[in-house]
Amino acid sequence: MIIELHLLQSFPVSNLNRDDVGQPKTATFGGYTRGRISSQCLKRAARQLFTDFGLDKSETAVRTKRLLDRAVAALTDRGRDAELASQVVTAGLQQLGFGVDENKGLTQYLLFVGQHAIDHLASYCDNNWDTLHGIATKAKAVTAKAKSDNEKPGTNEQRKSGKVAKPDKAAIAEARRILDASRVSDVALFGRMIADNKDFSVEAACQVAHAISTHAVINEFDYYTAVDDLKPREESGADMIGTIDFNSACYYRYANLNLEQLAHNLAGDQDLINRTARAWLYSFIHAVPSGAQNSMAARTMPDTLLGVVRDRGAWNLANAFQRPVTDADIMAASTERLTHHFRQLRTFYGNTDLRDIAAASVTGDVPHFDDTEIVAGIDDFTGRVLTGATA
Structure with missing residues (x-):
């Protein structure tokens, strides 16, 4: 059994995950530069929330x-x-x-x-x-x-x-x-590799994709100055000058969880397995990287959510955005692209492996899904996904 989580999340001015020279990370996809948040960054942001969503500190790792x-x-x-x-x-x-x-x-x-x-x-x-x-x-x-x-x-x-x-x-x-x-839930989820002794390695139950923007981006920079508060009035000019790089982007985020592998890693402890799956789902929905948050406060929530429970296989829906979105309402257009691409995959490959589906949106507009597959809020969404995974 596999749970898939697909999210569309728009961030305003931000530098959530910077590269070696301080710029927001990017990737080339479909021939265009996209904003990017690395999978490692997203995993860390999620890990830090596990104890907020039902796991005890003793059940997490360092x-x-x-x-x-x-x-x-x-x-x-x-x-x-x-x-x-x-x-x-x-x-x-x-x-x-x-x-x-x-x-x-x-x-x-x-x-x-x-x-x-x-x-x-x-x-x-x-x-x-x-x-x-x-x-x-x-x-x-x-x-x-x-x-x-x-x-x-x-x-x-x-x-x-x-x-x-x-x-x-x-x-x-x-x-x-x-x-x-x-x-240890997060080792069970994200795995562990020790090169000197593979007997101590743990196969990850969770896979996390690098988040990419649904549209093309150009990194910008903020030129800032600071003034000494105690400087005499007759003296003018800035006492510090610098720049901070940023972009603004709507990201497609994808992660999946193999419940059989999770059960193996946690030695079949069903209570811990269930609580870990719940913490994983809630934490990835709420995860926001910490980069430059003190100066930019880009703390937004996902707008469009799609949860899929399947017996096998996996569908990363990033190809919905191989051609970058150019519409003025980027979130609405990205949601249309995402849901339409999912419907095309269902039509072509069939629903045989799909056990349950839950779709939700903050605005309530989720095209290309039956009314029975659309839920109204976060608790309905997570409840539907987790119930479908354990039924």
Whole structure:
């Protein structure tokens, strides 16, 4: 069973997701430049809302390189010496197969882990304190000797990279417990890939497309000045000058959720599966990227919503906008394009795999759907989709 979510959302002056030079991200589609919001940006915006829509914080994850610092803090709270704890946790992470940059105190990779991971890591280090302390002491002695012997070029670089030997079976079992995501909703949804050990990877249950504008865009910039409030009146001129890039666009957003994969990732816990699906749906509808919001406040809601429950397959409807919309009423024209394209796909490929459909609009105008498929509000929309997915 698959849930598909299609949204049309218009943003005024905004820079929701910027590129490496500070401009709003773009993409070329259908031969025209479009505004773009990356899938990673949309996922993060949605993740931050999960606890607002029914998930407990303990059922969500963190993405971090700072497990070492947090585990050290936990051990310090248990009465361990902070300096020794840092050495022990570093040795513990390396024994478990996680590279550590000892100069920065960070893991080699960003790790996507449940809230429990810090406590589990701290407990592992606490329970194996003497062994890990011995390993850390030995490593420290080897490093000191290498420095006194004027270590060969490359040795220090290898040490900084945090590369470690492959862990034994016992260490793998402990690492699996620390990385367990069977009750971590966002890891179950968005997956996890650990290059050094694919046994710890999780296949994502959710796919998210980059949002693209339904029309062509040209990025603009705001030239601004600021004046020193305490400057004497006789002095004129600005005390700061700069520019901020922005655009205005109506975006087509698409995401889907494979409920079978979600159930597998969450070990069949039906209550958690249902609450995760509900949080996913509400969060993606309400998700707004945080980029430049303090200066632009582009906090709008989707205008047109389409939810599809299907037994298999997936239809991203972006090709409805391969030819950019040029009408004066961009939202109305985009809605017409979206719904017409969906009707064409239904006519050509058939309704066999479609289990239920819910369409809604803030304005109430949703062409090309039967009255039985149109709902009036957000709760009716989400209720229809979730009920169709569990029926």
